[in-house]
Amino acid sequence: MELYNPHTDLAALRARLAQDQGRRVVCYCAAWCRTCDAYQPALRDLAARMPDWTFIWVDVEDAPDWLGDEEVENFPTVLVQDREGTRFWGVQLPYIEHLLRLLEGATRLPATDTGPGRIDTLAQAE
Structure with a gap:
């Protein structure tokens, strides 16, 4: 499986969400964060090992709408x-x-209903 980025892969992400099993992981990071740089390849590998889950990588500066009213104080923040x-x-x-x-x-x-919102809704709002 892939690690989807809504900023660059929105059409592919929407197609995946339309047919997945509803298990989703969103990792919120930033391009300038060296911790995120190191974490991304491991997350990509995990996505390949867990095809029943949809993995999404959100750069908070490229796709701020994916945060809703929430704020990220540390990276990585996960939904x-x-x-x-x-x-x-x-x-x-x-x-x-x-x-x-x-x-x-x-x-x-x-x-719960905590976090920035339902992933389906966030993907359609773009």
């Missing part, structure tokens, strides 16, 4: 959603193993 709602919204340490464990147990977390 995990499924059809039931948001399972996680917050800062993650930049270790892909931590995100992997989070995703493996995501359905055990309570579904």
Whole structure:
């Protein structure tokens, strides 16, 4: 699977969202962030290992609408959603193993409406 960027791959992302299983991960980063530079290849590899999930890379300066009214204070900040709602919204340490464990147990977390909004809605608003 790919790591989608709504700033450069919006049509492909919309097509993926229309046919995926509703499990989505958005990683909010910034081009100037060296931590994000190091994290992106690991996230791309994780996307390839987890084809049931849709992985999205959002540069907060290129696609600020993807934040809604939220703010990002540290990078990477991660949004995990499924059809039931948001399972996680917050800062993650930049270790892909931590995100992997989070995703493996995501359905055990309570579904909420926290974060910048539903990914389907964010993708259509562009």
